[in-house]
Amino acid sequence: MAGEMEHRETQEWIRRIRSGDRRALARAITWIENGDPRAPEVLRGLHPWTGRAHLIGLTGPPGVGKSSLTDRLIALLRRQGLTVGVVAVDPTSPFTGGALLGDRVRMVDHALDPGVFIRSMGTRGQLGGLARSTKDVMKVLDAAGFDVVLAETVGVGQSELDVIHAVDTVVVVFSPAGGDHIQMLKAGIMEIADIFVVNKADLPGAEQTVRQIRRMLELAHPEGWWPPVLSAVASGGQGVEDLWSEVRRHRAYLAESGEGRRRRLRRQEDAVLEWVWARMRERVRGWIAEQKDWERVLDEVERGERDPYEVAENILLALGLSVGKAGDRMV
Numbered sequence: 417m418a419g420e421m422e423h424r425e426t427q428e429w430i431r432r433i434r435s436g437d438r439r440a441l442a443r444a445i446t447w448i449e450n451g452d453p454r455a456p457e458v459l460r461g462l463h464p465w466t467g468r469a470h471l472i473g474l475t476g477p478p479g480v481g482k483s484s485l486t487d488r489l490i491a492l493l494r495r496q497g498l499t500v501g502v503v504a505v506d507p508t509s510p511f512t513g514g515a516l517l518g519d520r521v522r523m524v525d526h527a528l529d530p531g532v533f534i535r536s537m538g539t540r541g542q543l544g545g546l547a548r549s550t551k552d553v554m555k556v557l558d559a560a561g562f563d564v565v566l567a568e569t570v571g572v573g574q575s576e577l578d579v580i581h582a583v584d585t586v587v588v589v590f591s592p593a594g595g596d597h598i599q600m601l602k603a604g605i606m607e608i609a610d611i612f613v614v615n616k617a618d619l620p621g622a623e624q625t626v627r628q629i630r631r632m633l634e635l636a637h638p639e640g641w642w643p644p645v646l647s648a649v650a651s652g653g654q655g656v657e658d659l660w661s662e663v664r665r666h667r668a669y670l671a672e673s674g675e676g677r678r679r680r681l682r683r684q685e686d687a688v689l690e691w692v693w694a695r696m697r698e699r700v701r702g703w704i705a706e707q708k709d710w711e712r713v714l715d716e717v718e719r720g721e722r723d724p725y726e727v728a729e730n731i732l733l734a735l736g737l738s739v740g741k742a743g744d745r746m747v
């Protein structure tokens with residue numbers, strides 16, 4: 417009975433989200449952020465309606481103008497009659513506070529436009545990781561019917577790269593200041609970027625930065641899609657139309673080359689595997705919690721009497737996940 421009622425409730429949330437009910441949308445996103453058990457239910461129910469939006473990731477070092485660009489892009493898309501969902505991963509932490517990023521742009525101008533939905537995700541209190549939550553929020557926005565879904569992340573770590581793998585078009589934004597772009601290009605950004613934007617082109621060094629990126633591209637010699645290197649002044653609105661036309665050209669490339677399909681299948685594989693790992697972790701943790709002499713086993717590993725691989729193999733065997741031969745002792 418309870419199950420039936422929950423099912424009907426879930427169906428009702430799904431209906432509301434798909435009909436563009438912003439409160440339902442906001443609620444579902446909060447469930448995702450808090451790791452609420454209703455989140456996976458709703459996500460499962462929404463899955464058949466995903467895959468229609470063009471998913472765009474904007475990433476780059478802090479303060480280069482990602483939000484300013486996003487803001488301008490939203491305005492441009494709205495003029496074209498397209499609806500936009502945005503998830504901005506907010507890098508504000510208790511450590512950096514507001515000092516470093518004091519003048520960051522927040523996309524508040526569009527708050528009253530029903531064709532725009534913007535949500536910031538804090539980096540604290542994320543069950544299952546921020547990358548996981550961000551990807552799930554993009555799925556919800558996609559299913560809710562937004563034509564374009566933008567994710568803004570600060571490109572520094574693995575979790576940002578995870579988010580980037582979940583989009584159709586990756587826009588990497590740099591500014592002329594510092595040598596951030598050199599570091600990031602060396603750290604693998606080159607391989608994932610579909611479009612480069614050198615923002616703050618009103619500041620000195622912009623042309624040189626564009627040239628440096630182009631030179632590194634020539635050395636890397638990408639096959640298939642050759643990422644364009646654009647310049648922009650987001651604060652003044654310059655370069656945003658170029659950016660959008662390159663995004664559209666990339667979208668056409670994805671469709672014609674089959675690369676879009678490859679990306680989407682890989683994304684589905686990621687989603688399947690992430691769920692498998694999460695469930696396996698739960699099972700293994702649960703099994704360990706039931707072992708009365710677990711500490712003794714760890715002690716034996718610590719003393720070198722047995723090795724971690726043997727213990728691991730025994731756990732997999734006990735859970736029916738390995739057909740290998742068990743050691744002479746079960747854990």
Ligand SMILES: Nc1nc2c(ncn2[C@@H]2O[C@H](COP(=O)(O)OP(=O)(O)OP(=O)(O)O)[C@@H](O)[C@H]2O)c(=O)[nH]1
Nearest residue numbers: 478479480481482483484519520521616649650651
């Ligand atoms: N001179 C100049 N300043 C800009 C330009 N674009 C943005 N800014 C300014 O740069 C600062 C940071 O802009 P944001 O759009 O918040 O940058 P961001 O990359 O989203 O920053 P985080 O999200 O904090 O990493 C703001 O003060 C903007 O007004 C530009 O083209 N030229």
Ligand SMILES: [Mg+2]
Nearest residue numbers: 482483520521
């Ligand atoms: Mg920002």
